[in-house]
Amino acid sequence: MSEPVVAIRSRVEAAQADDADPLAYLRARFAVPDGLVYLDGNSLGALPVGVGSTVADSVAREWGEDLIGSWNVNGWWTLPTRVGDRIGALVGAAPGQVLCGDSTTVQLFQAMVALARLKPHRRVIVTDGANFPTDQYVAESVARLLGLELVRVRPDEVASVLDARTALVSFSAVDYRTGELWDLENITSTVHGAGALMLWDLAHAAGALPVDLDRLGADAAVGCSYKYLNGGPGAPAWIYLPARLQEVADLPLTGWQGHVTPFELDPTYSPAPGVERARIGTPPVLSMRALDASLDVFDGVALTELRAKSLRLSGLVIDYVDEHLSGVEVVTPRDPSRRGSQVSLRVASAYEVTQALIARGVVGDFRAPDLVRLGFTPLYLSFVQVWDAMETVSSVLATGEWRDPRFAVRAAVT
Amino acid sequence: MSEPVVAIRSRVEAAQADDADPLAYLRARFAVPDGLVYLDGNSLGALPVGVGSTVADSVAREWGEDLIGSWNVNGWWTLPTRVGDRIGALVGAAPGQVLCGDSTTVQLFQAMVALARLKPHRRVIVTDGANFPTDQYVAESVARLLGLELVRVRPDEVASVLDARTALVSFSAVDYRTGELWDLENITSTVHGAGALMLWDLAHAAGALPVDLDRLGADAAVGCSYKYLNGGPGAPAWIYLPARLQEVADLPLTGWQGHVTPFELDPTYSPAPGVERARIGTPPVLSMRALDASLDVFDGVALTELRAKSLRLSGLVIDYVDEHLSGVEVVTPRDPSRRGSQVSLRVASAYEVTQALIARGVVGDFRAPDLVRLGFTPLYLSFVQVWDAMETVSSVLATGEWRDPRFAVRAAVT
Numbered sequence: 140m141s142e143p144v145v146a147i148r149s150r151v152e153a154a155q156a157d158d159a160d161p162l163a164y165l166r167a168r169f170a171v172p173d174g175l176v177y178l179d180g181n182s183l184g185a186l187p188v189g190v191g192s193t194v195a196d197s198v199a200r201e202w203g204e205d206l207i208g209s210w211n212v213n214g215w216w217t218l219p220t221r222v223g224d225r226i227g228a229l230v231g232a233a234p235g236q237v238l239c240g241d242s243t244t245v246q247l248f249q250a251m252v253a254l255a256r257l258k259p260h261r262r263v264i265v266t267d268g269a270n271f272p273t274d275q276y277v278a279e280s281v282a283r284l285l286g287l288e289l290v291r292v293r294p295d296e297v298a299s300v301l302d303a304r305t306a307l308v309s310f311s312a313v314d315y316r317t318g319e320l321w322d323l324e325n326i327t328s329t330v331h332g333a334g335a336l337m338l339w340d341l342a343h344a345a346g347a348l349p350v351d352l353d354r355l356g357a358d359a360a361v362g363c364s365y366k367y368l369n370g371g372p373g374a375p376a377w378i379y380l381p382a383r384l385q386e387v388a389d390l391p392l393t394g395w396q397g398h399v400t401p402f403e404l405d406p407t408y409s410p411a412p413g414v415e416r417a418r419i420g421t422p423p424v425l426s427m428r429a430l431d432a433s434l435d436v437f438d439g440v441a442l443t444e445l446r447a448k449s450l451r452l453s454g455l456v457i458d459y460v461d462e463h464l465s466g467v468e469v470v471t472p473r474d475p476s477r478r479g480s481q482v483s484l485r486v487a488s489a490y491e492v493t494q495a496l497i498a499r500g501v502v503g504d505f506r507a508p509d510l511v512r513l514g515f516t517p518l519y520l521s522f523v524q525v526w527d528a529m530e531t532v533s534s535v536l537a538t539g540e541w542r543d544p545r546f547a548v549r550a551a552v553t
Numbered sequence: 554m555s556e557p558v559v560a561i562r563s564r565v566e567a568a569q570a571d572d573a574d575p576l577a578y579l580r581a582r583f584a585v586p587d588g589l590v591y592l593d594g595n596s597l598g599a600l601p602v603g604v605g606s607t608v609a610d611s612v613a614r615e616w617g618e619d620l621i622g623s624w625n626v627n628g629w630w631t632l633p634t635r636v637g638d639r640i641g642a643l644v645g646a647a648p649g650q651v652l653c654g655d656s657t658t659v660q661l662f663q664a665m666v667a668l669a670r671l672k673p674h675r676r677v678i679v680t681d682g683a684n685f686p687t688d689q690y691v692a693e694s695v696a697r698l699l700g701l702e703l704v705r706v707r708p709d710e711v712a713s714v715l716d717a718r719t720a721l722v723s724f725s726a727v728d729y730r731t732g733e734l735w736d737l738e739n740i741t742s743t744v745h746g747a748g749a750l751m752l753w754d755l756a757h758a759a760g761a762l763p764v765d766l767d768r769l770g771a772d773a774a775v776g777c778s779y780k781y782l783n784g785g786p787g788a789p790a791w792i793y794l795p796a797r798l799q800e801v802a803d804l805p806l807t808g809w810q811g812h813v814t815p816f817e818l819d820p821t822y823s824p825a826p827g828v829e830r831a832r833i834g835t836p837p838v839l840s841m842r843a844l845d846a847s848l849d850v851f852d853g854v855a856l857t858e859l860r861a862k863s864l865r866l867s868g869l870v871i872d873y874v875d876e877h878l879s880g881v882e883v884v885t886p887r888d889p890s891r892r893g894s895q896v897s898l899r900v901a902s903a904y905e906v907t908q909a910l911i912a913r914g915v916v917g918d919f920r921a922p923d924l925v926r927l928g929f930t931p932l933y934l935s936f937v938q939v940w941d942a943m944e945t946v947s948s949v950l951a952t953g954e955w956r957d958p959r960f961a962v963r964a965a966v967t
Contacts, residue, residue: 183616183621186612186617191609198785198843206597207596241656242835244809245659252698272812272819277807279821279822284666284698285698372629372838373835373836374837375837376834391662391698392659393658393691395685395687404920406683407689408693420655421656421779422656424787425786426839502622507816552624
């Protein structure tokens with residue numbers, strides 16, 4: 140996590156970095172439009188080239204021809220565990236511990252209730268007051284349902300609130316706004332030291348940087364699949380339940396697919412052994428097929444190499460701001476070991492600046508109230524692209540073109 | 554619901570019925586393989602022809618080219634309400650009351666918790682002991698989470714268990730095994746008469762027969778979209794929350810998309826007004842696009858006409874069994890007003906018989922322990938097809954070809 144990052148301070152150096160980039164060949168695995176610098180893969184990953192034909196086949200042959208038989212002959216039934224294992228391989232989970240399905244919100248609910256139930260005499264849930272809204276809302280809801288107290292604290296200050304009343308702690312590995320990567324190992328062991336359980340949301344980490352859930356000893360984890368995993372819009376999320384907790388995990392969303400014998404149609408719920416107890420209802424097969432195909436882009440890719448390139452890309456941006464952009468604040472940590480795969484810039488009129496950049500083909504996103512967020516997917520981004528994006532940022536700010544009234548028009552979705 | 558059904562007692566009469574069928578043109582809207590008699594549309598509806606191109610476009614253009622901008626420019630954000638309204642039109646819900654997303658299991662959980670919270674001093678949930686497993690499992694889970702009691706009763710005997718302790722009653726409109734259609738109006742008013750709330754699961758009703766949720770005064774309803782709605786494998790489910798309850802519905806799955814101002818990233822949950830509060834996490838867009846396109850098959854179709862054809866198809870089957878198949882018991886009600894869009898046959902060795910039928914191109918399904926279930930989607934089935942299917946049933950039973958050992962091999966998914 141602390142690779143030395145060789146600074147890139149000119150377009151020539153960026154081109155040299157591209158020439159030497161061992162991951163450059165991976166861009167051919169994506170269908171990113173020419174001329175676009177896509178720095179929003181942390182919101183919706185770009186389209187891998189193999190997805191279209193896989194989904195077309197799933198519609199025309201699997202659904203159209205094999206129909207209901209596809210649950211057996213085309214392996215639909217085993218998709219949640221097979222795709223789960225593929226995701227598991229990217230987050231340090233040995234097979235049989237990750238189940239793919241539903242949304243991150245639903246998986247957070249499952250995980251929080253299950254962990255809280257493992258500590259019935261402890262009455263506090265801890266989360267981060269800057270955590271992604273869904274994480275906080277679900278924690279509020281679970282606390283209310285179970286009659287627990289909810290405490291909010293910054294992840295690096297968790298020790299200050301832990302005590303014998305703490306049942307579980309739920310944090311995101313990377314702050315979605317600032318891009319701050321927390322010290323997963325230290326936090327997990329601090330939480331465990333207080334006898335509490337640790338739930339990690341890896342939405343902004345999975346596929347972006349190495350995470351080793353098994354080694355961390357996380358008690359549960361969840362994540363989405365449409366950001367750095369490139370699984371497509373609303374791709375099914377996933378949940379990690381470590382083997383040591385599976386037999387005691389008491390999950391609240393008791394769907395028929397998680398039953399020990401789903402086809403015996405038993406009127407009473409008995410959970411399946413293993414991670415299959417985390418199955419809920421029938422998964423969205425077409426979206427899951429797209430995700431499954433999209434994961435091919437990681438074939439043969441070392442996450443450490445991906446991480447090294449990501450840090451050089453984000454380092455380039457930070458150095459560029461320091462050297463060329465006064466009035467812009469880098470809110471993302473400069474320490475590589477504390478930086479996710481994004482850089483967030485605090486800028487006046489951040490919404491308008493974001494829109495002006497998009498109009499120039501540099502796609503980042505705005506996060507209220509004042510951040511321009513730039514995400515880096517090393518699978519398809521080049522150093523020259525990112526250099527040119529920063530030149531565009533510089534130009535948009537210098538010319539004041541963001542003041543054009545059309546950039547102030549708020550879209551429904553920002 | 555009580556159309557007189559003119560009996561069809563020969564292949565010639567079946568062919569005459571096809572010639573006179575005002576819905577025969579609808580078969581061209583589906584890509585059902587030639588030679589297959591697909592009687593499993595109550596498990597997975599057949600593929601509508603327009604879906605492939607819609608999904609291909611959603612992958613290649615929306616995701617691939619427009620990327621994150623698709624939430625605005627391609628209307629991804631409004632899909633759950635737009636598709637919800639289209640489903641609402643098929644179940645008698647005025648616009649703004651149906652939200653599409655997640656699985657039926659998740660929607661049942663949402664609805665049951667919300668309704669129970671509306672009756673905090675009543676401590677009993679009632680469901681059907683023969684209800685689909687998920688419905689019973691979720692009722693068990695919700696009862697446990699809220700400290701309520703769960704009572705099981707046949708829907709037509711609900712009056713015997715209702716009292717001032719009953720918070721809500723959760724039934725399926727059509728019994729998934731027997732095909733029995735309950736008297737929705739009478740049951741709903743009986744439940745309301747006891748001061749309790751009524752939740753209907755329309756999994757086996759939506760798209761199969763007319764339902765008028767608004768007129769019924771149902772307090773909530775849920776359904777899946779991959780059976781008679783033909784939305785594709787694992788198509789997102791839906792929830793109906795009537796306008797009169799929306800502002801007081803206190804839903805437990807508090808995802809960011811259901812927040813009143815989702816892009817202000819408020820750390821505390823405040824639900825959106827209207828049915829949008831039922832949004833949870835990011836929906837599986839590709840699967841929802843498929844569902845949206847599939848609903849086109851209902852354009853210009855009167856559900857009353859669909860229902861009339863469905864009853865003639867199921868009537869043909871019942872008459873055929875009576876006349877030709879000794880040793881086979883029709884467990885589905887003979888009264889058309891009490892019959893869903895299926896006929897279930899109790900047969901010795903039902904699993905093997907089902908497999909032998911599939912091998913002959915007649916696709917129904919087996920439901921444990923002893924039923925062959927035949928579902929009828931009038932959109933793509935002809936009378937001659939169903940007649941021929943019954944001739945095949947007759948032949949499979951008469952020849953004993955179902956005794957071939959290969960038909961006894963249990964598939965993972967039955």
